[in-house]
Amino acid sequence: MSAVAWGLLAQVVLAACAVVAAIGTRGRVRNVLAGALCAALGAAGAVTGALVLGGRTVTVHVATALPLPPMVLAPDRLGGLLMVLVGAVGVVASVYAIGYAHGASASRTQWAALALFLLGMQLVPAAGDVVGFLLAWELMAAASTVLVLAEHAHRATVRDAAVWYAVMTHLSLVLILAGFAALSAATGSTQFAAMAAARPTGAAATGAFVLLVVGFAAKAGLVPLHVWLPRAHPEAPSHASALMSAAMVSLGAYGLLLVGVRLLPGGPTWWGVLLIGLGAVSAVYGILQAGVATDLKRLLAYSTSENLGLVAVALGTAMLLTTHHVPGAASAALLAALLLLVSHAAFKATLFLGAGAVLRATGERDLDRLGGLVHAMPWTAATFGIGALGAAALPVTGGFVAEWTLLQALIHSARPADRVVAVAIPLALAALALTAGLALVTFVKAFGIGFLARARSVAVLGAQEGPWSMRVAMLAGAVGVVGLGVLPGPLARVLAAAAGVDGAVRTVGLGGVELRGVGAVLSPVALLGLGVGVAVPALVVTLVLARRRPATTDVLGWGCGGVRTSPRMQYNATSYAEPVMRIFDDALQPSRDVVVTHVAESAYLAERVRFAQRVDDVVEARLYRPLVRAADALADRARRVQNGSIHRYLAFSFTALVAVLLVVVV
Numbered sequence: 023m024s025a026v027a028w029g030l031l032a033q034v035v036l037a038a039c040a041v042v043a044a045i046g047t048r049g050r051v052r053n054v055l056a057g058a059l060c061a062a063l064g065a066a067g068a069v070t071g072a073l074v075l076g077g078r079t080v081t082v083h084v085a086t087a088l089p090l091p092p093m094v095l096a097p098d099r100l101g102g103l104l105m106v107l108v109g110a111v112g113v114v115a116s117v118y119a120i121g122y123a124h125g126a127s128a129s130r131t132q133w134a135a136l137a138l139f140l141l142g143m144q145l146v147p148a149a150g151d152v153v154g155f156l157l158a159w160e161l162m163a164a165a166s167t168v169l170v171l172a173e174h175a176h177r178a179t180v181r182d183a184a185v186w187y188a189v190m191t192h193l194s195l196v197l198i199l200a201g202f203a204a205l206s207a208a209t210g211s212t213q214f215a216a217m218a219a220a221r222p223t224g225a226a227a228t229g230a231f232v233l234l235v236v237g238f239a240a241k242a243g244l245v246p247l248h249v250w251l252p253r254a255h256p257e258a259p260s261h262a263s264a265l266m267s268a269a270m271v272s273l274g275a276y277g278l279l280l281v282g283v284r285l286l287p288g289g290p291t292w293w294g295v296l297l298i299g300l301g302a303v304s305a306v307y308g309i310l311q312a313g314v315a316t317d318l319k320r321l322l323a324y325s326t327s328e329n330l331g332l333v334a335v336a337l338g339t340a341m342l343l344t345t346h347h348v349p350g351a352a353s354a355a356l357l358a359a360l361l362l363l364v365s366h367a368a369f370k371a372t373l374f375l376g377a378g379a380v381l382r383a384t385g386e387r388d389l390d391r392l393g394g395l396v397h398a399m400p401w402t403a404a405t406f407g408i409g410a411l412g413a414a415a416l417p418v419t420g421g422f423v424a425e426w427t428l429l430q431a432l433i434h435s436a437r438p439a440d441r442v443v444a445v446a447i448p449l450a451l452a453a454l455a456l457t458a459g460l461a462l463v464t465f466v467k468a469f470g471i472g473f474l475a476r477a478r479s480v481a482v483l484g485a486q487e488g489p490w491s492m493r494v495a496m497l498a499g500a501v502g503v504v505g506l507g508v509l510p511g512p513l514a515r516v517l518a519a520a521a522g523v524d525g526a527v528r529t530v531g532l533g534g535v536e537l538r539g540v541g542a543v544l545s546p547v548a549l550l551g552l553g554v555g556v557a558v559p560a561l562v563v564t565l566v567l568a569r570r571r572p573a574t575t576d577v578l579g580w581g582c583g584g585v586r587t588s589p590r591m592q593y594n595a596t597s598y599a600e601p602v603m604r605i606f607d608d609a610l611q612p613s614r615d616v617v618v619t620h621v622a623e624s625a626y627l628a629e630r631v632r633f634a635q636r637v638d639d640v641v642e643a644r645l646y647r648p649l650v651r652a653a654d655a656l657a658d659r660a661r662r663v664q665n666g667s668i669h670r671y672l673a674f675s676f677t678a679l680v681a682v683l684l685v686v687v688v
Contacts, residue, residue: 026080029070030095030148036063037141044133056133057120057491060140064112067144071105074098075516081150086157093157094213096150100284103520104147104276107364110502111269111371112140114495118375119261121489122382127172127259139165139265146273152202152212159198163191166270169262170254183253190240190250197237198277204230205285214285222289231293234281235300242274242330243323245304246641252311255323256387260378263319267326268371272363275333279359282341283521294342295446301334302453307609307641309460313467313602314610314637316595318377318387321468322370325413328457329366333359335450336428343435346443350539351435353518353526357537358428360517365420365506369412372499373468376406379492380472383485389468389595394477398485403473405496410465412503415458417553418546420506425458426544427514427537434540460602467598476589508546509533596635603637612637 023031040059047055074097083092097105119136126132142162149155167188174180202212208226209217220227240247251271255263278297282289308327315321336359343352379402380395381387396403412419432451477483487493506513511529518527528536534545603612612635619630663670 024078024080026070026073026078026097027082029066029073030080030082030145032066033063033070033141033144036066037137040137041134044137045130052130052133053120053123053128056137057116057123060116060119060133060137061113063137063140063144064109064114064116066109067112067140068106068109070144071097071102071107071109071147074102075106075520084154086153088153090153091151091212093154094150095145095148095154096215097148098284099520099522100276100279101147101149103360103517104272105144107272107367108140108143108147108269111265111367112143114371114375114498115261115265116140117491117498118264118378118495119259121491122261122378123259125173126175127262129172131168132172132259135165135168136262136265139169139262143265143269143273147276150214152206152214152217156195156199156202160195162270162273163195166262166266167191169266170258172259172262173257177257179253180257183250183257187250187254190247194237194240194247194274197233197240201230201233201237201281204233214280218285220286222286227286227289231281231286231289235278235296238274238277238281239300239334240274241277242271242334243304243327244274244300244330244334245307245327246645248304248308248327249639249642249646251323251326252315252320252639255326255374256317256319260319260374260381263322263378264371264374267322267374268367271326271330272367275330275337275359275363278334278337282337283356287341288345289341291342291345291440291442294338294340294345295442297334297338297341298446298450299338301331301336301338302450304328304331305335305453305457306331306460309457309464310602310606310609311637311639313460313464314599314612316389316599318380318389318392318468318472319374320387321389321464322373322377325461325464326366326370328461329362329370329413332425332428332454332457333362333366335453336362336431339428339431339435339447339450342443342446343431346440348435350526350537351431353521353523353539354427354431354434354537354542356521356523357514357518357526358424358431360521361420361424361427361510361514364513364517365412365424365503368420368499368502368506369409372405372409372496372503373413375492375496375499376402376409379488379496380406380485382488382492384479384481386479386481389471391479392472392477392482393475393589393592393594394473394482395485396473398482399473399487401487401493402496403469405500406473407469408500408503410469412507414462414465416462418507418550419503420510421503423507423510423514423535423544423546425454428454430537430540430542434542463602467595471593471595471598475592478589478592478594508550510544510546511535603635609640610637611640 036059040056040063043055043059044052081096083094085092138161142158142165145158146155146162149158167184170184170187204226205217205220206212209220211217243251255267305328308324308331312321312324315324336355340352340355383399386392412421415421415425432447435447511533514527514535515529518524526539528538530536530543531545532547536543603610615634617632618628621627621629
């Protein structure tokens with residue numbers, strides 16, 4: 023048996039051991055034992071994926087109890103890359119959970135669900151046929167639903183979030199099943215290798231492409247199918263939120279790559295335009311909602327829609343330019359899609375784990391009630407700050423390298439005669455630029471309001487760092503964010519091999535990268551040296567001048583422009599986001615409420631003025647709520663049919679039997 027097959031077997035065995043440990047132990051022992059086995063499961067997946075990336079292959083047939091062909095596990099290099107990504111995030115999240123999990127999130131059910139969730143995510147990219155893919159996908163979906171429900175006994179919002187998540191994830195499953203069924207009917211096989219021979223033209227291919235893209239877009243959290251993200255991520259335990267945001271949604275993007283690159287390459291122009299449009303809307307809308315959100319985990323959830331939107335833009339650009347024979351820029355765009363996925367996994371895992379540490383220490387997710395944590399929680403502040411730098415795509419982080427690569431692909435793409443292409447590329451460029459600016463504003467708010475200045479509530483005053491396992495996990499994520507940004511060359515070569523564009527990149531200098539197809543070079547080490555060379559003399563001059571000037575302290579009674587006499591006089595998240603709210607007022611459509619309480623003696627004098635502002639998700643309000651109301655009304659009418667009459671039920675059964683017989687006869 024090959025090393026890859028042993029790796030796949032080890033994952034199944036470790037998952038079974040983790041479930042047994044979760045059920046058979048209790049208290050602190052359960053956390054340590056089940057957490058260690060889940061971390062080993064993630065490590066086994068990462069090692070197996072690395073073997074596949076190195077060129078090892080295997081095909082394993084596994085019989086099932088279902089009346090279906092045996093499921094096939096045959097990971098290719100693209101699948102191996104996702105196995106490494108999911109496994110690495112799984113290790114970090116599991117180690118973090120050893121110290122973080124408590125109460126309902128440390129129950130037998132939750133630890134068992136975490137092990138099955140990790141196994142399902144690692145088997146999805148290993149699948150070589152539809153049967154294996156869908157079984158692993160459903161295992162992942164069911165286990166993640168259980169994780170979202172962890173604290174359902176304490177908050178009604180958890181049950182609401184779980185319902186939304188379950189509905190959207192199973193809608194995604196139905197669409198993916200229908201898409202694969204159409205493709206399988208056209209090719210006569212359920213194996214991906216045979217389905218890749220399908221012609222990307224005709225009604226069957228078009229129908230399969232649309233169904234699969236919509237199904238995978240729902241899992242990736244692209245607008246308008248993102249509504250489960252800002253509900254499920256805040257309510258799940260933070261280690262589960264990190265796994266869902268950094269790893270699970272990446273499998274939705276993997277599905278898009280599977281369809282666009284492996285199964286149906288070379289499709290018509292509008293396929294690429296569809297992905298660019300879907301991605302651009304998701305990126306801009308997601309970061310707009312994140313920019314005005316005050317709930318820290320909800321902010322990160324909307325940011326996920328933004329990041330996966332950029333992945334869709336990159337993939338759509340690659341498909342579009344491939345169709346129009348611009349190979350250099352197309353390869354760079356495909357590489358950008360993978361770089362965006364990997365960098366997003368690193369910084370989003372770090373950010374969600376940091377948000378969990380803040381929640382555990384203060385009981386608060388509301389940025390308006392945080393502040394001043396940099397002194398009480400220096401580890402969390404430092405790692406969260408590095409994650410925020412990556413999310414804002416600043417040097418020297420993996421986020422910067424990924425967005426730089428996408429920018430180069432868009433700038434250097436030729437302008438074919440096709441008018442649609444000539445319009446789509448500049449629009450993608452504009453979306454990228456707007457998204458980058460808003461992301462910077464958003465993550466300055468998240469870090470500055472959350473960790474700097476003074477504490478804005480009593481809960482923050484007693485905050486303390488979490489256990490060592492949480493700090494080690496956050497530090498590992500932060501190291502990943504910086505490592506991907508400082509040495510992108512070796513990573514880019516591995517990703518190019520996974521995408522099948524080996525000659526598109528070359529390592530230059532000290533870990534730098536050259537995009538050969540577009541003639542662009544990035545050397546982060548040289549950039550870092552230049553920054554240090556400029557910053558150090560400037561800092562020295564500033565310190566010397568500061569020493570020569572006597573220190574003065576100005577305390578202003580009213581506070582503005584000087585030392586604030588009360589934490590309430592500081593900027594909070596709501597006031598910081600107010601300019602963004604005003605600029606994008608028509609798109610966000612906030613609801614504002616002003617309540618004036620007059621003094622008893624005169625209606626012209628105000629005793630108290632209360633201002634409240636709320637930003638709802640416009641897509642949810644305009645699209646989903648009318649659908650939910652219509653479904654409720656239909657259900658109420660259908661309920662009249664169930665009146666308890668045995669005669670009516672027998673008539674229904676007889677009618678159904680006759681209908682089935684007619685179908686069989688015809």
